[in-house]
Amino acid sequence: MAELQEVQITEEKPLLPGQTPEAAKTHSVETPYGSVTFTVYGTPKPKRPAILTYHDVGLNYKSCFQPLFQFGDMQEIIQNFVRVHVDAPGMEEGAPVFPLGYQYPSLDQLADMIPCVLQYLNFSTVIGVGVGAGAYILSRYALNHPDTVEGLVLINIDPNAKGWMDWAAHKLTGLTSSIPEMILGHLFSQEELSGNSELIQKYRNIITRAPNLDNIELYWNSYNNRRDLNFERGGDITLKCPVMLVVGDQAPHEDAVMADSGGQPQLTQPGKLTEAFKYFLQGMGYMASSCMTRLSRSRTASLTSAASIDGNRSRSRTLSQSSESGTLSSGPPGHTMEVSC
Ligand code: BEZ
Numbered sequence: 087m088a089e090l091q092e093v094q095i096t097e098e099k100p101l102l103p104g105q106t107p108e109a110a111k112t113h114s115v116e117t118p119y120g121s122v123t124f125t126v127y128g129t130p131k132p133k134r135p136a137i138l139t140y141h142d143v144g145l146n147y148k149s150c151f152q153p154l155f156q157f158g159d160m161q162e163i164i165q166n167f168v169r170v171h172v173d174a175p176g177m178e179e180g181a182p183v184f185p186l187g188y189q190y191p192s193l194d195q196l197a198d199m200i201p202c203v204l205q206y207l208n209f210s211t212v213i214g215v216g217v218g219a220g221a222y223i224l225s226r227y228a229l230n231h232p233d234t235v236e237g238l239v240l241i242n243i244d245p246n247a248k249g250w251m252d253w254a255a256h257k258l259t260g261l262t263s264s265i266p267e268m269i270l271g272h273l274f275s276q277e278e279l280s281g282n283s284e285l286i287q288k289y290r291n292i293i294t295r296a297p298n299l300d301n302i303e304l305y306w307n308s309y310n311n312r313r314d315l316n317f318e319r320g321g322d323i324t325l326k327c328p329v330m331l332v333v334g335d336q337a338p339h340e341d342a343v344m345a346d347s348g349g350q351p352q353l354t355q356p357g358k359l360t361e362a363f364k365y366f367l368q369g370m371g372y373m374a375s376s377c378m379t380r381l382s383r384s385r386t387a388s389l390t391s392a393a394s395i396d397g398n399r400s401r402s403r404t405l406s407q408s409s410e411s412g413t414l415s416s417g418p419p420g421h422t423m424e425v426s427c
Contacts, residue, residue, distance in 0.1 A: 193308050269306055
């Protein structure tokens, strides 16, 4: 019998003819660690937090978040929020290459730049959406400024510093691979990379031909030198806000807890992510259930409620909501929602 092969299909649902992207305005502010650039879409909505995004290594806000934020079904959500998309220093479009010897900020310092952005915009609270290094940065920011973070969507977060085994593997890989290949290996699974889909070709081109590749290497080094976030179950170091934890199904080590996953669900599964995000916001009281699609209503009804985010994973599970405290949160029941897509 012919073998069935799993095929990765990228969801596509572009904006409808009447749906035009809102105007964007890009700003830069000076911080104690250098200047940071961010782009604002939409206008502030009274009594609502801003959505603030932080992208992963090798990307900028557009290459990381455009497919998700311009996904058709996402529009009914984001029209209710102003969005602030932060570019890590030197990653913004047209960024000049930093001079030789430039001391790039650590991930902790990148997190410490965020208050300057919010102060400049006069925004008091945010819902953070971060991928990889960006998820780490937003978690660090939330640990330091819990009162300003209403919720966090963390995609492919690795909260741990590299151990000596990781360093050894990293050094070995570095002997035979270029920086772009190492970054692609961080973003995507080996299966995706060898499949060489159009999406992989596009992102390989973006990274290998980036005029700011030297800057990207500096962000990559900061990511690899991150320290442990030190989340403690039931301890003092926990996220106090609701958390939606997303792990790409293409994760090479999907079974390891929040491992360095690979797979970019915000690029390949914007529909699933939109649906989960809508449900997450609804749980926070920001989306009327009448706004939910038929699909998400039926999925919501079939949610499981027993899994903790550090419990066993199941590939077949799409959405689950924690009823116990997990590694990332010791807040009230239902604070953590886990999504695998
Ligand atoms: C937004 O509408 O927030 C958005 C649009 C384009 C790229 C990224 C975000």
